[in-house]
Amino acid sequence: MDRVPRTPPQPRPAAALSTGAVARRLGVSPTTLRSWERRYAIGPARREAGRHRRWTPRDIARLELMCRLTADGVPPAEAARAALGGGDEPPAGAAAPAPTPGGTGALPLGAVRPECRGLSRAAVRLDAPTVAELLEAALAEHGPVTAWEEVIAPTLHAVGRKWATAGERYVEVEHLLSWQISAALHRIRPAPEPPRTPPVLLACVPGEQHSLPIEALTAVLGQRGLPARMFGAALPAEALHDAVRRTGPRAVVLWAQSRTTADPALARSVAGIEWGLRGARSRPVLLLAGPGWSTEAPAPRTERLYGLRSGLAVIESLAPPRAATGAAGAGPFAYGS
Template sequence: MDRRPPPETPPDAPAAALSTGAVARRLGVSPTTMRSWERRYAIGPERREDGRHRRWTPQDIARLELMCRLTARGVPTAEAARIARAQDLDARAVARPGTGVPRGNDTLPLGTVRPECRGLARAAVRLDAPTVRELLDTALAEHGLVTAWEEVIAPTLHAMGRKWASAGERYVEVEHLLSWQVSSALHRVRPAPGATDAPPVLLACVPGEQHTLPIEALAAALGEQALPVRMFGAALPAEALHDAVRRTGPRAVVLWAQSRTTADRALARSVAGIEWGLRGARGRSALLLAGPGWTGRAPTANIERLYGLRSGLDVIAALAGTVPVPV
């Protein structure tokens, strides 16, 4: 294998070094844990700036990455640190996919993603709930809800789903822990104050559908836009859905279907035809279908499909006659 540096990198150029916080987000380890490992197991960086600030080189990160993989497989922390220190790791292993120590079968198939995704996935595989929570809150604070969802949270969830599907009954506990922490993080997003008498947006999963995280993200994002929301969550029965539309007179109804087996096109047509309000002044809600279960064209011309969180927000904001807040 050719191990020469890329052409644009001068052979003698010093490798970039990262701060402890940046490495923590990348690997899914809290800064406190990293400092504890450095004190107990001498698994810290080889250089510091001004004798105080830790700066992690690619070789330092590769060594720490190996330790994280070993602990995720159940190797005791002290033994994992000993093995990591003894490895002669390529300084470019972190920067160049496919080089360095093999990742093994306990990592998630993430592909090309933000470093935060890998850190979040590693913490989830270790069932390290406090670190998962910290990483989620950091991503939401630094990137905003929409970018954090589209570029950090959703790719990690999708990778977890692929891993679970290919590993039988393994990793179910990892998926449950990650899903719970994501849901909790979304519920911690505080909505902006808005008009309390404005028609709401009604969000619900179709009957039989238990996957709620995408519409929980939409609910949190609409709250940030100061748009009132009525969230009904998983598997809302058809009769209850009809009653909720008539009682609330929503601006729009968003129906989520994760799979084609739950996407009921007859139900969509019936919801689109519901009228509400006083006789002589009746109105109808816009019906928006969201989720991969709704394949093909919409059931009728007055029903619209939503594709992704960011574009979905734009569609709903247009229906509400508001200008979406930049996210």
């Protein structure tokens, strides 16, 4: 019996993306995409009912070429003509696009989320409004923990790598991006704090100016209704000791970015601070965060934090201290299970 020849399965067409999704991937605002469509006819090939734009992979490839050319200084009109013409050759007098997506100034990102590439492109262009918009979108869509780990932190690391290999160039990119990230984190509204709950105290060690990671941790703690007191960069040692005594925290998080700022003697002194009535005195759990600290704990009741998600889990596992009768502070506490 003759076999009926099989028709080979046809590959599924790639999913078309909305204007917002494409904007986040490319690091431009949706308004910019609509402006390019109106001015240069570089728009999507298809629309759905209700005039919703849907961008196919071929449409996005044209936009990516236009972004690379404009990042290299090509006027938008010329970049659009090159993109619509197939993009085999750049306009006369223009630098050839770099193999790295985004142009010669693109950041070395590797395999990351599309939103991360879009954020990096906007940061390299120093496009502060778009950086702010993309950060807000990432935080709203993924939540602060995933947004930090998979969008924000990879972009910051890429800026650092670019800066380290380019002399004094790209410092302005790091400063602009850091400012916008800090502003976006500060806009996260904290949940109401439960009454009479000891806070978590967060600070950078003296001389340490890099505070973004503990700003992210502070924002997440606040969002989850866990009381936190953030003291920012380079808190003097005496002020840190006073703050611990005055707040009676359940934990103290100390951030050190480098070995030159990490101070084991300071860590031991903070871990030894006591408060409360005699016979029912308490001490904080000390949590050391940042690459500056060694893996060995410098004092009892001290633990290293690694990453935002795992650090949050450690803090949430701390059992609140028992209230000391008649004391302004709180009694001793231990790790939860």
